[in-house]
Amino acid sequence: xxxxxxxxxxxxxxxxxxxxxxxxxxxxxxxxxxxxxxxxxxxxxxxxxxxxxxxxxxxxxxxxxxxxxxxxxxxxxxxxxxxxxxxxxxxxxxxxxxxxxxxxxxxxxxxxxxxxxxxxxxxxxxxxxxxxxxxxxxxxxxxxxxxxxxxxxxxxxxxxxxxxxxxxxxxxxxxxxxxxxxxxxxxxxxxxxxxxxxxxxxxxxxxxxxxxxxxxxxxxxxxxxxxxxxxxxxxxxxxxxxxxxxxxxxxxxxxxxxxxxxxx
Ligand SMILES: [Zn+2]
Ligand SMILES: [Zn+2]
Numbered sequence: 001x002x003x004x005x006x007x008x009x010x011x012x013x014x015x016x017x018x019x020x021x022x023x024x025x026x027x028x029x030x031x032x033x034x035x036x037x038x039x040x041x042x043x044x045x046x047x048x049x050x051x052x053x054x055x056x057x058x059x060x061x062x063x064x065x066x067x068x069x070x071x072x073x074x075x076x077x078x079x080x081x082x083x084x085x086x087x088x089x090x091x092x093x094x095x096x097x098x099x100x101x102x103x104x105x106x107x108x109x110x111x112x113x114x115x116x117x118x119x120x121x122x123x124x125x126x127x128x129x130x131x132x133x134x135x136x137x138x139x140x141x142x143x144x145x146x147x148x149x150x151x152x153x154x155x156x157x158x159x160x161x162x163x164x165x166x167x168x169x170x171x172x173x174x175x176x177x178x179x180x181x182x183x184x185x186x187x188x189x190x191x192x193x194x195x196x197x198x199x200x201x202x203x204x205x206x207x208x209x210x211x212x213x214x215x216x217x218x219x220x221x222x223x224x225x226x227x228x229x230x231x232x233x234x235x236x237x238x239x240x241x242x243x244x245x246x247x248x249x250x251x252x253x254x255x256x257x258x259x260x261x262x263x264x
Contacts, residue, residue: 009258129149168218178228
């Protein structure tokens with residue numbers, strides 16, 4: 001089974017990705033309600049019981065609301081989270097999965113892959129991003145897939161990990177003007193814009209432009225707000241980034257897209 005990475009969906013209303021590497025199949029988050037997760041995996045010819053584990057970034061529902069349904073179908077599924085996140089999810093969802101507890105900032109093995117849990121600034125108990133090292137196989141090189149969404153600002157650790165990714169998924173949550181003009185209550189606007197909220201399009205672009213040397217060849221902009229963002233706005237902003245890095249492929253993931261965005 002060769003390397004494959006499928007973003008099944010990433011937006012404020014649901015996040016889930018599937019990574020396959022040398023026989024290991026794992027999900028990053030399980031934030032879909034209803035049958036969408038199973039349907040998405042079926043489209044890829046994968047059954048729920050074929051999963052080796054689920055990595056959970058944090059306890060917000062758009063990242064873990066699908067866990068109970070997943071566990072009903074596969075009660076022995078290993079769910080990887082740090083202690084604080086596991087505690088919050090267990091308390092609200094009334095589930096008792098086969099927790100695999102990791103410590104934020106450390107690296108652990110998950111099948112053929114090595115996973116590093118990256119601390120991120122967000123208004124959750126102990127939120128993380130992930131850098132997943134996938135070994136070389138057949139004619140494919142080793143690759144690092146890095147997932148960085150749900151962050152209020154860019155920290156030195158985030159910058160460090162963004163630069164080391166081969167495949168980078170970065171949050172580009174909102175357009176400043178659309179957020180300002182939206183009918184959302186002021187408190188919510190302040191939360192989103194806050195140091196522990198979400199990354200704006202401008203902040204995502206500025207992070208990428210500020211990287212002196214970075215190795216990503218695939219960049220996905222994700223976790224777009226359906227109300228306060230448009231793919232065309234993000235795409236236009238990324239022109240400057242494309243101009244600085246000719247080998248880079250940029251994909252803005254449409255929050256309305258229900259089909260997987262795949263890298264084989
Ligand atoms: Zn989220
Ligand atoms: Zn969140």
